[in-house]
Amino acid sequence: MATLALLGLGVVACAPPPITSDGGTTTQASGEESTETSADSEVTSSFTDFVPDTPPPPPSCNLWLQDCPEGEKCTPYVSSGHTWDVLKCVPILGDQAPGEACVYEAALDDCDGSGMCLHGICRAFCTGSADEPMCPPNAGCLITADGPLALCIPYCDPIVQDCDEGLGCYWANNSFTCTLTTENLEPGEACGYINDCAPGLYCTSADVLPEDCETDGCCSPFCDLGLGADQCAAVPGTSCLPFWEQNMAPPAHEQVGICILM
Numbered sequence: 001m002a003t004l005a006l007l008g009l010g011v012v013a014c015a016p017p018p019i020t021s022d023g024g025t026t027t028q029a030s031g032e033e034s035t036e037t038s039a040d041s042e043v044t045s046s047f048t049d050f051v052p053d054t055p056p057p058p059p060s061c062n063l064w065l066q067d068c069p070e071g072e073k074c075t076p077y078v079s080s081g082h083t084w085d086v087l088k089c090v091p092i093l094g095d096q097a098p099g100e101a102c103v104y105e106a107a108l109d110d111c112d113g114s115g116m117c118l119h120g121i122c123r124a125f126c127t128g129s130a131d132e133p134m135c136p137p138n139a140g141c142l143i144t145a146d147g148p149l150a151l152c153i154p155y156c157d158p159i160v161q162d163c164d165e166g167l168g169c170y171w172a173n174n175s176f177t178c179t180l181t182t183e184n185l186e187p188g189e190a191c192g193y194i195n196d197c198a199p200g201l202y203c204t205s206a207d208v209l210p211e212d213c214e215t216d217g218c219c220s221p222f223c224d225l226g227l228g229a230d231q232c233a234a235v236p237g238t239s240c241l242p243f244w245e246q247n248m249a250p251p252a253h254e255q256v257g258i259c260i261l262m
Helices: none
Strands: 035-037 044-046 072-077 086-091 115-118 121-124 139-143 150-154 167-172 175-180 201-205 217-224 239-242 256-260
Touching (some): 072 115
Antiparallel strands (some): 201 217, 217 256
16 A cells, blocks of 8 residues: 655755746746746846856845835745745735736746745745744645745645646645646656656655666656556556555545556
8 A cells, every 4th residue: 555655755846937927937947047038028037147056145034924124025036046045025016916917037026925926826925834834725835845935835636737837736745736847757757856747747756666767766647546557557567556545635635546566
């Protein structure tokens, strides 16, 4: 029987996508430069000018406390490389509420003080603390592995993959949430983080996969326990088995399986 302890491998490593005024995005493989210009050419986001491997400056604020001066908010930004790596106070430039469309460029956006622009949609900052994050109903707190990001992301269905374009439904921080994809790896390919795999796949521990997975983990499909083994044809030798131990599945996810060895 598959257990979550066997299946969990790493946590999310997200990179900020460039976002245009019409909500469009470009998502590229991790480590590549990413540049996009909006349809009306008014908004351009580029991370090519940052010097990699430069130690980030110390944070100037606390995301959980939102301790910036009035009229500003504490938000993640990119000090070097291609990922959010530090926090700073920035002006609140708009009043878009969580769930509404937004524009993002260089840590500035038009979301209100309760959140930041992620993939063209305002997402609320998690409240509480890193040890006990809190979000509104029907959302989970996405906290990146090596960075300061902590945002409330809607729950999703890993079988249906009902997230927006450029996002995948992955198990992260004790819930299925819509998360930025990075490498979009195919079934059987080596992975290190859950969102290295393409939507519909999960970075699964090698000890529950065939021997041709020669690293710590490889991508394997989510599956519906009621639809049979054909869903696992992309990873020969595997079967659709429960993602959780018996009676441990959260409500509405009892049918979620993963393609692994018997």
